[in-house]
Amino acid sequence: MNHKVLNKDSLEELTNLFSSAFTDSEGENEGRLIGNLVSELSSKIDNQEIICFGTFENGSFIGSIFFTRLRFKEDIRVYMLAPVAVSTNHQGKGVGQKLIRYGLSDLKSRSVAIVTTYGDPNYYSKVGFRALSESTIAAPLTLSMPEGWLGLSLTEEPVSEIDDQPTCVKAFNDPVYW
Incomplete structure (x- = not known):
């Protein structure tokens, strides 16, 4: 298994992977929704605001993650995993966890301080994410399931409070994802 940074050239492969995986696990509507999100994110990969990593095994594309920049008034480097x-x-073979760890290591080398995500606490806790109060770091939009807002410090310091409402990349600026 090997991991690498992906670029805009991977748009079709990425869209197909996410559409298929989410259709199989969550149904056709969710597969279409996430496929559209990934298509939009993929077309804007710049390795700065939108970073994408992929996992390959025996030449086959088997997994992927996105990290997108959250912007605050103060200059703090926070990314969201999703x-x-x-x-x-x-x-069920640890592929996602290994890929997330790879991505987190890469972000740490880029001096990223904090990573957030919005998802299943049971899954993301396996790679170090913990529940994150919106009084510590607010989500960009209103959360439908606040218990899924999670954070992880990539420094020696714990996740610190940021007294500011972040903005997210355009693709995520839709309440349907929150």
Whole structure:
């Protein structure tokens, strides 16, 4: 298994992977929704505001994650991890966790201080994420399930309070994802 940074050239492969994985696990509507999100994110990958990593095994594309920049008034480097997909026949084998750890290591080398995500606390706690109060770091939009807002410090310091409402990349600026 190997991991690498992906670029805009991977748009079709990324869209297909996410659409398929989310359709299989969450149904056709969710597959279409996340496929559209990934298509938009993929077309804007710049390795700064939108960073994408992929996992390959024996030449096959089996998993991917996105990290997108959250912007605050103060200059603090915070990224959000979402979405994550592993091909259905490779799920349950630790592929996603290994890919997330790889991505977090890469972000740490870029001096990123904090990573947030919005998802299943049971899954993301396996790679170090913990519940994050919106009084510590607010989500960019209103959360439908606040218990899914999670954070992880990539420094020696704990996640510190940021007294500011962040803005997210355009693709995530839709209440349907929150």
